[in-house]
Amino acid sequence: MRIAVWQGPSPAADLEAGLSQAKAALAAAGLMNASVLVLPEVWLPGYNQPDIPERGLATDGPELAQLAAAARDAGCALAIGYAERSGEALYNAALCIGPDGTILANYRKIQLYGPREQALYTPGTDYVTFDLAGHTLALLICYDIEFAPHIKALAARGVSLILCPTANMHPFTHVPRVTVPAMAANHGIAIAYANYCGSEGDLTYTGGSQITGPHGEILALAGEHPALLIADLPARDPARLSTQSADFRVI
Structure with a gap:
């Protein structure tokens, strides 16, 4: 399975710029025969914007419809973070659109980070898994990926790849350098981690x-x-996969 990840600067509430970058990255990923492209957390409208509640998007809104059409044109699935408005609630969400333009999954961040996110968003309560290109995938968002019980739970559900939009900021350089590869290795799950710059x-x-990769090797x-x-x-090489979950002793 070929995976693509886009790292870029925040659109900073310019939806047209954000959509344009996403469409261009999708087109390029499609030309390189990627099965899925992952973009950062709250890419629309941008993670650190002051008026996110006023800029929340509906899952069936016109902006995401544009991306569904772009995914279909590229023949490449898209996982993208966005601020989801659902009635009175606002969620830090990630949507996966299939290569045919249909919605495969919509996930709401469980582990909201810090007082700002906790004030802005309603936390999610459920994992979401789905099939793509013969594999079982799941979505997590940023801080979620740092919690081993979530990774373990997804591994138990047969997930082989986690798509993770993120907005990891300084000084937390240990997360991409150490935490993400360790989570992949310890649970035998590949991780596509898309951050801002x-x-x-x-x-x-x-x-x-x-x-x-599922053995903790950084492929890109x-x-x-x-x-x-x-x-x-x-x-996945069974001889290299971690056996921690099976070997764990409760004391």
Whole structure:
């Protein structure tokens, strides 16, 4: 399975710019025969914007419909973070659109990070898994990926790849460098981790977007500048997969 990850600067509430970047990355990923492209957390309208509640998007709204058409044209699925408005509630959400333009999954972030997110968003309560290109996938968002019980729960459901939009900022450089590869290795799950680069308001992002295989090997890694990553996931080797879950002793 070929995976693509887009790392870029925040659209900063410019929806047209955000949609344009997403469409261009989709077209490029499609030309390289990627099965899915992953973009960062709350890409629409941008993670660190002051008026996110006023800019929340409906899952069936025109902006996401544009991306569904672009995914269909590219023949490539898209996982993208967005601020989801559903009635009175606002969610930090990630949508996966299939290569035929249909919605495969909509996930709401469980682990809201810090007082700002906790004040803005309603937390999600459910995992979401779905099938793509013969594999079982799941979505997590940013801080979610740092909690081993979530990864373990998804592994128990047969998930082989987690798509993870993120907005990881300084000083938390250990997350892309250490935490993400360790989570992949410890649970035998590949992770596509799409972060921002540059600055947005009072945040400076770490970059470090990556595609990490199920044995913890980093297959593609971005620095601190815009990048489109492409990598082929290797087959899982039973001899190399972690047996921690089976071996764990409760004391």
